[in-house]
Amino acid sequence: MTADRGEPARVVWAIDLGGTNTKLGVVSADGRILAQAAFPTRPPRGGDDWANEAAAALRGLAQQARVAGIHALGIGAPGPLSVRQGVLTNPLPNLPGWQGYPICAALTARLGAPARLDNDANVAALAEHWLGAGRGVDNLIVLTLGTGIGSGIIAEGRLLHGFSDNAGELGHCSINYRGPRCVCGNRGCIELYASTDALVRRYRTNRRRAGRPLPPRADITPYAIYRAAQAGEAAAQETFAQTGRFLGMAIASFVHAFNPELVVLAGGVAQAAEFMLAATREVVFDRIYPDHKVGLRIEASPLGEAMGLLGAARLALTAP
Amino acid sequence: MTADRGEPARVVWAIDLGGTNTKLGVVSADGRILAQAAFPTRPPRGGDDWANEAAAALRGLAQQARVAGIHALGIGAPGPLSVRQGVLTNPLPNLPGWQGYPICAALTARLGAPARLDNDANVAALAEHWLGAGRGVDNLIVLTLGTGIGSGIIAEGRLLHGFSDNAGELGHCSINYRGPRCVCGNRGCIELYASTDALVRRYRTNRRRAGRPLPPRADITPYAIYRAAQAGEAAAQETFAQTGRFLGMAIASFVHAFNPELVVLAGGVAQAAEFMLAATREVVFDRIYPDHKVGLRIEASPLGEAMGLLGAARLALTAP
Numbered sequence: 001m002t003a004d005r006g007e008p009a010r011v012v013w014a015i016d017l018g019g020t021n022t023k024l025g026v027v028s029a030d031g032r033i034l035a036q037a038a039f040p041t042r043p044p045r046g047g048d049d050w051a052n053e054a055a056a057a058l059r060g061l062a063q064q065a066r067v068a069g070i071h072a073l074g075i076g077a078p079g080p081l082s083v084r085q086g087v088l089t090n091p092l093p094n095l096p097g098w099q100g101y102p103i104c105a106a107l108t109a110r111l112g113a114p115a116r117l118d119n120d121a122n123v124a125a126l127a128e129h130w131l132g133a134g135r136g137v138d139n140l141i142v143l144t145l146g147t148g149i150g151s152g153i154i155a156e157g158r159l160l161h162g163f164s165d166n167a168g169e170l171g172h173c174s175i176n177y178r179g180p181r182c183v184c185g186n187r188g189c190i191e192l193y194a195s196t197d198a199l200v201r202r203y204r205t206n207r208r209r210a211g212r213p214l215p216p217r218a219d220i221t222p223y224a225i226y227r228a229a230q231a232g233e234a235a236a237q238e239t240f241a242q243t244g245r246f247l248g249m250a251i252a253s254f255v256h257a258f259n260p261e262l263v264v265l266a267g268g269v270a271q272a273a274e275f276m277l278a279a280t281r282e283v284v285f286d287r288i289y290p291d292h293k294v295g296l297r298i299e300a301s302p303l304g305e306a307m308g309l310l311g312a313a314r315l316a317l318t319a320p
Numbered sequence: 321m322t323a324d325r326g327e328p329a330r331v332v333w334a335i336d337l338g339g340t341n342t343k344l345g346v347v348s349a350d351g352r353i354l355a356q357a358a359f360p361t362r363p364p365r366g367g368d369d370w371a372n373e374a375a376a377a378l379r380g381l382a383q384q385a386r387v388a389g390i391h392a393l394g395i396g397a398p399g400p401l402s403v404r405q406g407v408l409t410n411p412l413p414n415l416p417g418w419q420g421y422p423i424c425a426a427l428t429a430r431l432g433a434p435a436r437l438d439n440d441a442n443v444a445a446l447a448e449h450w451l452g453a454g455r456g457v458d459n460l461i462v463l464t465l466g467t468g469i470g471s472g473i474i475a476e477g478r479l480l481h482g483f484s485d486n487a488g489e490l491g492h493c494s495i496n497y498r499g500p501r502c503v504c505g506n507r508g509c510i511e512l513y514a515s516t517d518a519l520v521r522r523y524r525t526n527r528r529r530a531g532r533p534l535p536p537r538a539d540i541t542p543y544a545i546y547r548a549a550q551a552g553e554a555a556a557q558e559t560f561a562q563t564g565r566f567l568g569m570a571i572a573s574f575v576h577a578f579n580p581e582l583v584v585l586a587g588g589v590a591q592a593a594e595f596m597l598a599a600t601r602e603v604v605f606d607r608i609y610p611d612h613k614v615g616l617r618i619e620a621s622p623l624g625e626a627m628g629l630l631g632a633a634r635l636a637l638t639a640p
Contacts, residue, residue, distance in 0.1 A: 162579025259482025
């Protein structure tokens, strides 16, 4: 790995591409973000227009950080994508119109640096493995909890990609074969029980059951529910505990499948881990083989919003 | 890998250890079983007594095959076990009293050859990858269908072992979070819906629904149901189709998790694959993302009963 050649001063570019915002950074080989910026992705425009803005922003960040000669770029992006080809194959619904966009080639042409691409959940797993809860842990699963549920799986120190770079869609593993149909085609996906939509729906039910009036629909955001939980509202706290229990039911199966040492809850919803983790752990440890319990930990990500940039940087730093 | 050093005449010992029978063989580097034997495992006796018999039998097979200087042994055995330590950690309920038995050290001491151990489902995956449905396929899942459901997972060409060698318990992934409690602790495990017990139960129900008298309980074996299906009995055929559909529901999630190119149905129940595969494929392809469908195949194992010995031999042949 290039990062281990004894070049402590090595610095890379990193992009955390989302459907709403693009975050960019200049990151050192020891994981310091030396400069960063963000701009709206505005996916209605074409990929090339976006790439022009991204390349200009990255060059500006290099100047700002006073670093010359950056020669590697890492990109985390919504899947499905092809790691091997460096192409966004089918990044719907996040990036409509970008199907087949050769993002790596486009940025390499503009920056003169080789680019590596992986999906945002895999990049999150790299970040956790490098600087987060997974330091020194070679078998771990990172679940990114948000509008959807993504996952990155590191097995024996290596990201699991599968046949066509689509491994790790753990959000679309079913916990209920008769459950509601999901966009993926499956029924009863854990994403349907533990996404932000489910959280809001469950909170409304809990408020009603508690006989408390409902706030206007637009005011019931995951963050508002989190603040209510922090303020001690039972309905909000129970909402996160229920979500944590559903996650636990899925994680029990993931533990049997992958035998990880660590499962990390990351992403927006994991901010509320303090209200979920106890419930998640209880369900998981109730539902797995004794041999799978040995050494197993379930933790919240400590990395926060920097996770995406750090993981993308790690991708560039560990390029073969 | 030692097997690739250009030693076409290389030959290894193989053991397929089951709770009922122990199969042993002498296998060439090109996958021919040069000699084989079997004896009852009789687990009430201690491991050392068994190891004496196994070592004597392996020496006899080497003489029979007229091969001198065998210096590697592969063992497939029921888990949980420790691959790294070569120890049967907790092989219940198959081998009661053998907990912690250092099977590799015991056989190495008796045979003067290094021994490698892995669990029977992992060994099945090695066999499929080497000589079966998985030749040339580097991302595959092998499900061994029998009294229980085991699995071996090969990801990017390597067996997935996990943190403590207990990865691949796909039989204990749930398809129903409110389902019946399984011995493993989980609820609604696919094993509860597609094991031989479930098959027999489902056949009794189907016979009753068809208004046909039930045979004596002892006569309803999976093999008898298979023969009935072959003879054209609708209740028997539907029994396998239902089992195939349940397997499909689980496999859909496994495909999202691992993105394999191939899923192989192996083990005793897979003999009846002709009555299951169409149903399994239909459910899987109905329940997965379009990107996961590309190139995906679901097949029955072509290896039959030789699978265990061949996989154990492969373990020895690919020793680092």
